[in-house]
Amino acid sequence: MAQVAHVACPHDCPDSCLMDVTVAQGRAVKITANKAHPFTRGALCAKVNKFLERVYAPDRLLYPVKRIGAKGPGARFERISWDEAIATVADKMRQAIAVHGPQTILPYSYRGNNGVYQSNGIDRRFFHALGASTLARTICAGGLYGALAYSDVFFGFAPEGLVESKLVLFWASNPLDTGLHVWHFVQEAKRRGARLIAIDPYRSRTARMCDEHVFVRPGTDAALALGMMKVIEEEELVDRDYVQRYTIGYELFAARLRALSLTELSRACEVPVAKIQDLARTFARTKPAAIRLGIGIQRCGGGAAAVRAVACLPAQTGAWRDVGGGLCTFGGAMFTAQNMNGAMRFDLSPPGTREINMVRLAEHLLDPSFTPPITVIYNYNCNPAASLPDQPTLRRALQRPDLFLVVHDLFLTDTAEYADIVLPATSPLEHDDVILAYGGDFGSFSRRAIEPVGEAKSNAEVFQLLARALGVTEPAVYASPTALLADTLKKGLSVDDFTRRPFVRTRARPDLLPRAQGGFHTPSGKFEFYCEKMARDGLDPLPTFVPPHETLSDGPYPLNFLARKHKDSLNSSYGHLPVMRRQEHEARTLEMHPHDAALRGLSDGETVRVFNARGSFIIPLKISSNVPPGTVATFWGWWDKLSGGKGNVNNVTSAKLTDLGGGGTFYDCRVEVERAAA
Numbered sequence: 157m158a159q160v161a162h163v164a165c166p167h168d169c170p171d172s173c174l175m176d177v178t179v180a181q182g183r184a185v186k187i188t189a190n191k192a193h194p195f196t197r198g199a200l201c202a203k204v205n206k207f208l209e210r211v212y213a214p215d216r217l218l219y220p221v222k223r224i225g226a227k228g229p230g231a232r233f234e235r236i237s238w239d240e241a242i243a244t245v246a247d248k249m250r251q252a253i254a255v256h257g258p259q260t261i262l263p264y265s266y267r268g269n270n271g272v273y274q275s276n277g278i279d280r281r282f283f284h285a286l287g288a289s290t291l292a293r294t295i296c297a298g299g300l301y302g303a304l305a306y307s308d309v310f311f312g313f314a315p316e317g318l319v320e321s322k323l324v325l326f327w328a329s330n331p332l333d334t335g336l337h338v339w340h341f342v343q344e345a346k347r348r349g350a351r352l353i354a355i356d357p358y359r360s361r362t363a364r365m366c367d368e369h370v371f372v373r374p375g376t377d378a379a380l381a382l383g384m385m386k387v388i389e390e391e392e393l394v395d396r397d398y399v400q401r402y403t404i405g406y407e408l409f410a411a412r413l414r415a416l417s418l419t420e421l422s423r424a425c426e427v428p429v430a431k432i433q434d435l436a437r438t439f440a441r442t443k444p445a446a447i448r449l450g451i452g453i454q455r456c457g458g459g460a461a462a463v464r465a466v467a468c469l470p471a472q473t474g475a476w477r478d479v480g481g482g483l484c485t486f487g488g489a490m491f492t493a494q495n496m497n498g499a500m501r502f503d504l505s506p507p508g509t510r511e512i513n514m515v516r517l518a519e520h521l522l523d524p525s526f527t528p529p530i531t532v533i534y535n536y537n538c539n540p541a542a543s544l545p546d547q548p549t550l551r552r553a554l555q556r557p558d559l560f561l562v563v564h565d566l567f568l569t570d571t572a573e574y575a576d577i578v579l580p581a582t583s584p585l586e587h588d589d590v591i592l593a594y595g596g597d598f599g600s601f602s603r604r605a606i607e608p609v610g611e612a613k614s615n616a617e618v619f620q621l622l623a624r625a626l627g628v629t630e631p632a633v634y635a636s637p638t639a640l641l642a643d644t645l646k647k648g649l650s651v652d653d654f655t656r657r658p659f660v661r662t663r664a665r666p667d668l669l670p671r672a673q674g675g676f677h678t679p680s681g682k683f684e685f686y687c688e689k690m691a692r693d694g695l696d697p698l699p700t701f702v703p704p705h706e707t708l709s710d711g712p713y714p715l716n717f718l719a720r721k722h723k724d725s726l727n728s729s730y731g732h733l734p735v736m737r738r739q740e741h742e743a744r745t746l747e748m749h750p751h752d753a754a755l756r757g758l759s760d761g762e763t764v765r766v767f768n769a770r771g772s773f774i775i776p777l778k779i780s781s782n783v784p785p786g787t788v789a790t791f792w793g794w795w796d797k798l799s800g801g802k803g804n805v806n807n808v809t810s811a812k813l814t815d816l817g818g819g820g821t822f823y824d825c826r827v828e829v830e831r832a833a834a
Contacts, residue, residue: 158178158179158180158185159178159179160176160177160178161177161179161585161603161605162174162176162177162190162600162602162603162658162659163175163177163584163585164589164591164600164602165204165584165591166270166274166275166591166602167203167204167270168266168268168270168296168727169335169595170486170593170595171195171196171201171335171338171593171595171596172195172270172592172593172595172596172599172600173195173196173200173201173337174190174600174658175187175189175200175204175207176188176189176190177605177606182606182607184212184585184605184606185208186208187200187204187205187207190658192658192659193659194596194598194659194661195337195593195595195596195598196337197337197340199336201336203729203730206730206733209733209734210566210583210729210730211583211585211586211609212609213567213733215568215732216566216609216610217565217578217580217581217610217612218580218609218612219236219580219610219611220235220237220238220241220578220579220611221233221236221568221578222234222240222241222577222578223575223576223578227554227555227573227575228551228554228555228573228574229573229796229797230573231573238621241577241579242618242621242625243625244576245562245577245622245625246626248532248576249261249286249532249622250626252532255531258286258287258288259287259528260528260531261283261286261288261289261530261532261534262289262512262530262532262534263283263291263533263536264291264514264517264533264534264535264538265279265536266295266296266514266537266538266543267293267296267538268536268727268729269584269615270591271584271589271590271591271602272494272499272590272591272592272640272644273616273637273640273641274589274615275615276496276499276500277499277500277590277635278633278635278640279536279615279616279619280499280502281500281635282620282623283534284500284501284502284505285504285630285633286623286626286628287505287506288509289512289530290505290509290510290512291511291512291514292511292512292514292818294515294813294817294819294820295514295515295543295544295820296451296819296820297451297817298459298813298818298819298820299454299455299456299460299814299815299816299817300454300459300817300819301819302459302460302814302815302817302818302819303454303460303463303816303817305816306684306689306690307677307678307683308677308678311670311677312447312449312483312484312485312671313446313479313480313482313484313666313667313668313669313670313671314484314596314597314668315337315484316666316668317341317446317479317480317484317666318341318345318448319345319480320348320444320479320668321345321350321446321481321484322349322351322442322445322480323350323351323353323438323446324345324353324445324447324448324484325354325355325435325439325446326352326353326355326356326362326363326448326450327355327356327377327448327450327453328356328449328451328452329354329448329449329450330356330360330362331362331448332360332362332365333360333361333362333721334450334721335486335595338448345480351367351438352365352368353369353435353438354366354369354370355372355377355380355435356369356372357373357374357718357783357787357823358718358720358783358787358789359371359782360720360782370427370431371426372425372426373424373426373707373716374456374704374707374718374823374824375456375458375462375703375704375705375706375823376425376426376701376703376704376708377425377462377466378464378466378700378702379421379424380421380425380427380435381462381465381466381468381469381699382416382421382465382699382701383416383418383421383422383425383429383432383436384432384439384469385413385436385465386413386414386416386421386436387433387437388439388440388469388473389413389414390413393436393440393441394406394440394472394473395474398471398473398474398476399472399474401674402471402476402671402674402676403471403685404684404686405685405686405687405697405698406472406685408685408698409468409686409699412698412699412700421701424701424703426784439469439473440473443475443478444475444477444478444479444480444481445475445481446480446483447466447482448484448485449467449484451486452823453466454817454819455814455819455821455824456704456707456824457702457703457704457705457815457821457824458701458702458703458704458814459816460817460819461699461701461702461815461816462702464699465700467483468683468685470482470483470671471683476669476670476671476672477672478669479668480668482670482671486594486595490592490595490596491592491593491596491598491662492597492646492662492663493646493649494599494644494645494646495644495645496644498643499640499643499644501632504630504632513813514544515813515818515819516813517540517544517550517553518546518549518550518552519549519811521553521554522549522553522556530559531558531559531560532559532560532561533559533560533561533562534562534564535561535562535563535564535571535575536563536564536565536581536615537615538571539565539569539571539727539729540554540571541554541569541570541573541574542569542570542571542727542793542796542804543727544811545806545809545810545811545820545821545822546770546806546810546811547771547796547804547807548771549770549811551574554571560576561575561576562575562578563575563577563579564578564579564581564615565579565580566580566581566612570795570796570797570804579613580611580612580613581612582608582609582614583612584602585604585605585606586605586606586607586609587604587614587617588601588603588604589601589602589637590640590644592644596666597661597662597663597666598659598660598661599654599660600658600659600660601641601655616637620633620634638651638655641654641655648662671683685698685699686698702815704821705810705821705824706824707823707824707825709826711826713768713769713826713827713828714786714826715786715787715788715826715827715828715829716825717766717787717788717789717808717825718787718788718789718790719789719790719792719806719809719822719823719825720789720790720791720792721792722792727792729793730793732795732798744776744791744794745776745777745778745790746764746766746775746777746788746789746790746829747779747780747782747783747788748777748778748779748783748788748829749779749780749786749787750779750781752786752788753777756831757831758777758829758831759779760777760778760779761776761777762776762777762831762832763775763776763832764776764777764829764830764831764832765831765833766805766829767808767828767829767830768825768827770809770810771803771808772803773799773802773803773808774801774803775790788829790805792804792806806822808825808827809821809822810822810825812824
C-alpha cells in the first residue's frame with residue numbers, strides 16, 4: 157500500500173517547499189506540493205516537479221569509484237568498496253596532516269544541499285574538530301554579508317506584506333524563475349491595484365509581467381539609487397519626520413547627494429535622467445512602496461555598496477511606516493528560532509585556524525608560497541569545475557599532481573573528473589535532515605522517504621565514518637539528527653514539536669512592520685546613513701557608488717556579459733538531466749541586441765564565439781530585445797563535459813571580489829563576440 161512522506165526541499169532557494177512524496181513498494185513514484193505549507197501552497201517549481209528524474213537518473217553514481225589514469229576531461233574510474241574508499245581518504249588525510257598539519261585539508265562546499273544536519277552541522281563539526289582550514293562560503297552573497305557586517309540593511313519585511321503594497325520595485329529580482337512562491341502575494345497586490353516595476357539589466361520573465369521595465373547597466377545599481385535619492389532630496393520628497401526620529405547622519409548624506417551630478421550618475425547606469433526622476437517621484441509618492449531586492453545586485457565590484465545604497469531609499473522616504481512598505485527581502489522572514497553556532501560548533505576549531513575564500517581557490521592552489529599548501533580537498537554539495545569563475549585557471553589548478561581531491565556527489569560531475577575518489581551521495585529523499593527557511597519563518601524535520609539508492613551514503617554518515625577512521629573522539633561529531641536539532645533550536649521550540657509536525661513556525665504571523673519605529677540592528681538602533689563603524693575601519697561612512705571592476709571600463713571587450721539562472725536548473729544542478737538537454741537548442745543561446753549584431757555582421761541562429769582574456773565558449777546567437785545595446789546574456793548550468801568542447805560560460809567570468817565581504821563578481825564581466833570558426 158502506498159504511503160505519503162513529507163520531505164522538505166533543501167535547495168538553495170528562499171521558499172524551502174514541502175513535498176508530499178508517494179512511496180509504493182519502497183520506490184518514490186510521485187511528488188506533489190504540500191497544500192498546507194504557507195509558501196508551497198500546492199505548487200512546486202519547474203525543478204522540483206521533476207525531482208524524481210534526478211533521484212532515479214540512469215547516470216546516477218551508485219557506488220564508490222577511484223580514478224585510473226589522468227585527471228581532467230575524459231577521466232576513467234573503477235569501482236571500489238566503501239571500506240577501501242574510507243581507508244584511502246583517511247590515509248591521505250593522515251599523511252597530509254603529518255607533513256603539513258591539519259590546515260592542509262580544505263572542506264569545499266556550498267548550498268547544493270541546504271539542510272542543517274547534512275550540510276551545516278555534522279560536516280562543520282568534523283572539520284572543526286579535525287583542525288582543517290575553514291571555508292569562507294561567499295560565492296553567492298559575499299557582498300550582502302559585507303554590508304551586513306555594518307548594519308542589517310538587507311533585512312526587511314516578510315513576503316506576506318506585499319499584498320498591501322501599492323508599488324513593488326523588483327530590483328535585480330526575478331522571482332518567477334528563482335523564488336516562485338512570492339508571486340502569489342504579488343498577484344494579490346496586483347489585483348488590489350499595485351503597480352509593478354522591474355529594474356534589471358535583462359528583461360526577465362518577471363520583468364515581462366510588470367507594468368514597466370527599466371534597463372540598468374550591470375554593476376551600477378548604486379548609481380541609480382543615488383540618483384533617485386538626489387531627486388527625492390532636491391524635490392523635498394523626504395519624510396523628514398521619519399528621518400529625524402529613526403535615522404542618523406542624513407544631513408551629511410544629503411550634502412553628498414546635492415554634490416553629485418545627476419547627469420554623471422545617469423551616464424554610469426545608462427538610465428535616462430528623466431526616467432530616474434520619474435522612478436524617484438513614483439517611489440517617494442506611492443504609499444506603501446516596496447523594494448523586492450534580489451541577490452544579483454551584489455555580484456559586482458561595488459556589490460556591498462549597491463546593497464547599502466538601495467536600502468537607503470525606504471529610510472529616506474519613510475516607506476517603513478506602512479505594512480507593504482520598505483524592503484522585502486529573503487532574510488526578512490527567515491526561520492528566527494535558529495542557532496547556527498550551536499549546529500556548526502565553531503568553538504571546536506582551534507584558535508588561529510585560517511579561513512580560505514572559496515572564490516580564490518585556484519589562486520591559492522597555484523600559489524607556491526601559500527603555506528601550508530592545500531593538499532587535500534573534500535568537495536561536497538557543489539561543483540566548482542562548473543560553478544567557479546575563471547574556469548581555465550581553476551581547472552589548471554585542479555590538475556596539480558600533488559592535490560588529492562575527494563568528491564561526494566550523486567553524479568560524476570565536471571569536478572569529479574579531477575577527483576581521486578568519488579563517493580555516491582544520497583538525495584534528500586534518502587536521509588533525515590533539518591530544513592530551516594531563509595525566505596519564510598518556517599522549518600521542517602525532513603524524514604527519509606526511501607532507502608538509499610545503490611550504495612549511496614549521506615554527508616553526515618560519511619563524515620562520521622571518516623571521523624572514526626581518523627580517531628576523532630569529539631562527541632558532537634557523532635550527534636544524531638534530533639540531538640543536533642536540539643543544539644540548533646533556540647528556547648521556546650521543542651524538538652518533539654518540531655519532529656511531529658510537517659512544518660513549524662516560530663510566530664503565528666510574520667512581523668510586517670519591522671522598522672515602523674526604527675529598531676534597526678545597529679549600535680544606535682536607528683538606520684545609519686552615516687556609519688561610525690565604517691569610519692573607524694577606514695571605509696567611506698556614507699552611501700556611495702563603488703564602480704564595477706569591468707562593466708564601466710573601455711578596452712578590447714566592449715560588451716557586458718550576464719550569465720543567468722534557468723528556471724529548470726539550479727546553478728549546475730539538473731544541468732545534465734534530460735529535461736535540460738531537451739531544451740538546449742532553444743535555451744542555450746546568446747541573446748544580443750539587434751544593434752550589436754548588426755555592428756558585427758552577425759545573424760540570428762549562427763554560431764558565435766564569446767571571449768575575453770580569461771577564456772571563451774561557443775554558442776548559437778539569438779538576436780533579442782531582452783538585452784539592451786552593449787549587453788549580452790545567456791543561461792548557465794549546462795555541464796562542460798556534455799558541451800562537445802564548446803565550453804562553459806564561466807570560462808569568461810572574473811574571480812575578482814566584491815568591495816566588502818569577498819563575494820563573487822559574476823555579473824561584472826566584459827566580453828567580445830565574433831563569428832565562430834567552422
